[in-house]
Amino acid sequence: MATIKIKQIKSKIGYPVDQKRTLQALGLRKISQVVEVEDTPVIRGMVRKVHHLVTVID
Template sequence: MSDKKVTITQVRSMIGCTKKQKATIKALGLRRPNNKVEKPDNPCTRGQIRVVQHLVKVEEQ
């Protein structure tokens, strides 16, 4: 298992998003724009990022 992490920053508001996108943002642990979380870099996290890629910025560590 890798020790890689990704830092996910929400850069846009969830206003006008679908329920699935809002649920994904919540599952990632984000609450508001400019909020950051650090998650493990795995296929599950990458799939969640893909769903909301227009709302977040991802930085690999």
């Protein structure tokens, strides 16, 4: 299956707990950290939830 790279571009400080947990579930802990995950509808939904904190790298 295809994969996507997700990069955290903004701090999670000051955002709701559910958004912090979403970042944690994606495997992101630090700003500028990049993780490679499978491209599934579940992951896309998680990225959409925290779209203001992350970016998708092609």
